[in-house]
Amino acid sequence: MPTDPRAPCLVGVATRTWHKDEVGDAGAPEPLAMWEEVARAAAADSGTGGSVLDRLDALDVVFTQTWQYDDPAARLADRLGVDPKRKFYSGIGGTTPQLLVQNLAEQILHNELDVALVVGAEALATQKRFKAKGERYPYSFKPEEKRPFPWEAPFHPAEVAHEVFQAWLTFAVFDNARRAHLGVALDEYRAQLGDQWERFTRVAAANPEAWFPVERSAEEIITAGPTNRMVGYPYTKYMVSIMDVDMAAALLLTSHEAADAMGVPRDRRVYLRGWCYATDPVYVAEHLDMWRSPAMEHASAAALAAAGIGIDDVAHLDLYSCFSSSVNFARDALGLGLFDPRPLTVTGGLPYHGGAGSDYLTHSIATMARVLREDPGAYGMVSGVGMHMTKHVYGVYSTEPGVTPPTPPLPSPAQPAVEIRDTYAGPASVAAYSVVHGRDGGPEWGVAVCDLPAGGRSYAKMLDAELLRSAEEDELVGRTLTLTTNENVNTATL
16 A cells, blocks of 8 residues: 655664774764764765755754753754754653654654654763863853753652662662562572673674673673672662763654655665653652553553554564663563563663663664664564653654554553652551662662551661661562651661
8 A cells, every 4th residue: 555645754864982992082072063973974874965954844952961052953953054943952861762753753744844853962971081180071052051950850858868869779679679579589580680681782792882892691790799889789880871971873754755755765764653652650659569660561552553563573672771670661561571582672772882861762763773774574662761760652663654654642541659758657568679889889778668557658768787688688578667767767677
């Protein structure tokens, strides 16, 4: 059947990593220069000789943590010599690039635009090296006033009081809840995590764009030591996302008829076949079932349904991998068992390819497009996770267009949120927990999310050395602790 002329498709993609051994002490260029480079590379990748940029209707820039320009999208438009009617600078979160793509795709389907560019970059590794030398990188176009970081929700006072805001801690809490729900022993679960990450490192080792293109064994990944300290149980350093990278990526999206008009070869086109975005509660203890994500289950199923396929039809996956719990929750949502033969990443994942702030999914989508070009007719799925297991997005891609435009997904059902009590004294049952380790590798303190007898939850710090030891050797979930309160901080004891 004929292809819908408004079907949205990727026609050009580009990625680049500025490795330290390549750039030396000078470091990577600033994000503005990175954006321009990958934008032009994506245009060249379209097979149109770069003329596709002259037809830009929309230019979307992913939020960069490296430097806040006065008007990022307008500055890039000037560098490219274009003036699209839409110039947009995004907010933060691991779902951002796919959200930009699908929002632009909907505008393409509604005949509101024809050609769009999504671009993102971070030079955080270079910035870190300059700061270490006591120097300041000479960025351009400084804003007149310093802008606050665009947090999407206020900090919860109980999370602030109990220091529950580092992602490596909160995602570890979710993984421990999942382990307990499955009834897997602590050492066995960590072995499973190691096996999973070992497969990710194999992909990273074969990817020249990866920040750490090194294959590691499962044992090496999970064994704590001087160069791989425990960070937040069960995560060692080799198991957490790396954000201090120098990398950029770009995606060019057009309608099918615009691609025809510009002469984009058919073998360059990768169609967005289905998508969905959904949310879980904002705060960690609000999640009713701390071992799963109902929003992931909805979004993944809706994206597949929009594409008219099932998970068994998907040949290539890139599951958001900031930490293993995001991968594991996605596997559970999709029904992927431990021994599913399909790799779960096409890049190597955030701990090994590199996270690049809010921009990882731009790299994921670009790499998926290249994989699908080499496997015509196959389906690929990417996912994104934002904030503390709060925001979720899925996209399905293929070189084959759909018979009809994707059906808009049904809205995500509202997820019930458990009430958080700032303080509580008395007995409480552990719903989830993690142990925080210092830079010397030793356990310093822990956090427990506790179910209260009368309903609701409270956070509690674990400071007792014996309790911390037990939390990493015995299952703590389900056990009763005694909470006491002092200056808005709950402390838990056995």
